[in-house]
Amino acid sequence: MGIVANVQADGLAGLEHNFLTGRVEDLIRWARSHSSWPATFGLACCAIEMMATGGPHYDLARFGMEVFRASPRQADIMIVAGRVSQKMAPVLRQIYDQMMEPKWVISMGVCASSGGMFNNYALVQGVDTIVPVDVYAPGCPPGPETLLQAIVTLHELIETGEIMRRREVTGAGAGVHLDELQLPTSSALTIGTR
Template identity: 55%
Template sequence: MEIKRETLADTSSLRVRQHQARDLLRGDMGDEELERYVEERVLTTTVEKAVGWAQGNSIYPLTFGLACCAIEMMAIVGARMDVARFGWEAMRASPRQADLIILSGRVSIKMAPVIRRLWDQMLEPKWAISMGACCSSMGVFNNYALVPADKFMPIDVHVPGCPPRPESLMHGILKLRDKIQGHSVEGWRERYAATGTEELLPDAADLGTANVNVFKPGDTAGA
């Protein structure tokens, strides 16, 4: 980074600002000048946006890893990715102090209740990222022993890949930050008006929209 030192070129501007502040306090400022003064200095927002901004820049992730994806997840706190740039680096050892869980790896049916308990112990507001193909769709181990995370808890962002590189997780983190701050991007189906591309179960019409794109309860498809 280049550091440039410059002398204060216009010392009179400080005097001008001092005079403006004095006029403002005395009530001597004209309407037009007052309006311009306020426009240059006042920022308005809503409480929701301010809270969203603060929350999105101060996430405490749970110190939690499941499998090989966890190694990639650990890389985000290193100097190369440096998740601290976004205020997400303070990993917590207790779910009661965390507001994000990154499911980094495959989830076995035996492990699912443990994860669900950790999730339930986290206080609201809380978020979840499903990292890697295993966690989202059982990935290369698509068999009876594994379960996708959406089956037992809500997931905010899915990060695809096997394993996803730390850059991919960072992309997911920024997407989640957008969501927390209230300006989440639309999914690709909405963006490209790609209706009709959903995977439908053969009897989906009878079961209702809740069964679109998911297996039926107890379905062992792929086993």
């Protein structure tokens, strides 16, 4: 049913570019960036912060991302939240393979990005050895602000099509590195009517 069978490049990359397909492509990119459903892939500490990002204070739903899909088939973003052990690595890869194109990966936290402080026998030193990573969110764990920044960055990359260009260059993920945001959240901010 899907019009696209295998999305490696932009939605309609195979077609000749004219005004119409160009517009359609823009539209598709807009849709993809505004509706990127994350897969529920929580591993460790970062998963808690990832869920907190979905909570009322930070509200992932603003980006249309509250639809955490349990089934990898329906998910677009895999947020690798936490340390990946040697035992988990094959499972991670399997779930990545089960996701449908187009799919994006955010490596959340230093453990996922590089093994972090646990440079030892048990951990995979950097999840980019298993799956291509598009955005690295630093921090241990990255605060929700940092994760949001990673997500917004990813959305921008998708909408501008930059992500595909970068992927072609690197041959893997887009590999965008961010700085950790250290925003004071001490302000009592309550969202909503209450």
